[in-house]
Amino acid sequence: MTPQEMESRIVRYGDLQPCKTAFIDAHTPGSDQKENFTIIGGGVSESPDQHVHISIPHGFNIGAAGQPPKCRNSLHDHHTAEAFFVLKGRWRFFWGRYGTAGEVVLEEGDIFNIPTGIFRGFENIGTDYGMIMAILGGDDAGGGVMWAPQVIEDAADHGLILGENGKLYDSKKGQSLPEGVAPMPLMSDAELAKRPEPSTRDVLPNHVARYWDMMAMADKTPVQVIGENGLLKDKPGFEVGFMNRNSASEEMHTHRYPSVLMPMRGHWRVNWEAGNGYEAGSATLAPGDTMSVPEDLPHNAVPSMTGEASLYHVVATGDPAGPTWKG
Template sequence: MTPQEMDKRIVRYGELKPCKTAFIDAHTPGSDQKENFTIIGGGVSESPDQHVHIGIPHGFNIGAAGQPPKCRNSLHSHRTAEVFFVFSGRWRFFWGRWGTAGEVVLEEGDIFNIPTGIFRGFENIGTDYGMIMAILGGDDAGGGVIWAPQVIEDAKDHGLVLGANGKLYDSKKGQALPDGIDPMPILSEDELKQFPEPATADVVPNFVARYWDLVALADREPAKVIGETGKLRDKPGFEVDLITRGSASETMHSHDRPSVLMPVKGHWRVDWEGGSAVLAPGDTMSVPETIAHRALPSMTGEAALYHVVSTGDPAGLTWVPK
């Protein structure tokens, strides 16, 4: 593959195209300054304004959320896995029907395999604009987002209505639900009872991995972060490894499915049959299946990157209520 062809599979952090109207809470005070990014795959955006950087199916989606301080993402749920790692800033994640069942604060590089099937939200509690990168299970990301009832009600008060077809309609732009399209139904009390409310003590040990712990584990070989044998044992349809300077290998290798490289720290030179490229923190690179490649730090100093590859497993539930 030529460098020109591969360049189309690299999304530079500085070239990310945000969407400020991606979801139903885009006008709701406290959530109206969010920027959403769809990097790989179709994502779960409810807006036609969302730009997709790489539409090639990978078995999972890669996205990102950028938010200024005190901005939050409203309570929602997914039918498949949602994994975040903090690229910049300080973030509070919270979950439960009202967001009060539990919470955890994550710093740069920390990763959270949020249990599927629970309502979750997050907010930037740092002092500057922050970014979190997201991995969503499945090529269709589970068919969209399930919103807590109060989020839908609040959005209606600020001009946004979500149709049962999964699309947003903005009354501030003169839009209305088309004929034959009903509003997205609000979950009933019986349906809401099916959403677990795990305590923090149940979630953090099993679903959160701290960056510096992973760096220590990856001193000689890549640390399996998420996978059947990972620090966070799960089979969400993909595996995540952390690779550092000490565990980067000069040996060329390939996968039978596309893989994704996402630097957290340092600059990385990726070599493949046909060329090479240098990735900086925040960049995302999709390596085609069967292409032999390797990733090595290209400068001195701290160096770490997350590596994601599909396993072909069903992108199913990760949280099973006790």
């Protein structure tokens, strides 16, 4: 594979293709201006309009959400882990049956490994269009989204019905549930009662890492952010690392699984050696770009310009993408 062909494993921020009808709340006031991006993997979109940039299995999915100020994502849950870092803007994350159990505000660069088993939502509380980058455990991302009952009910009032097959049907487009397909059932009271309602105090220490704390910790060596030995100790099926200018190394290294590089600040030059059918080459990444590095390919990533530089790194571990909330 030539360096030019390797470019197909890079999704540039400016080339991201949004979907505005990805989920059941696409018509619900307050949530109807969301843009959803599926960058790597199949994602969890409920719409056939969702574009997938890179479909190569990685053991996890990479996506993004773009929202204007005051726009929110409705309360939902996944069967596997979900972690976000803020690329642009200021965001409030909230959780619980009605979104009132706890909340945290994240600034640019902060990362949140959201506990599974609880409904969560988020909104852009900044003054400009904001973007958060998402990591979902598993190649199939757990088979979809579980919505809080009121989200499904509100969506029906605005013309969107979710079938038990996980697909959306829009009455505003003349669509209806196909014969033999029932609506997605609401969670029962018994199921809802099993869901924990952790407070902000319970969640923050083990699930949130702040950008400037990580910048300080990465002064000499990269920081493992999410992982069995990470700042946020967990085994969600992937590990997330963080490095800055001081901890970047020109030493070549490889991974057993495809890995993903996601610059937060600054421009980064990624170099790779020849081998496994690949020619040697390099590429430069900017904030918002996402690069998939093939497994077993020797590579490095180093800042290519002066100034602030930071980068997130994601790689699968081969573990099941299991629950993060320990209770």
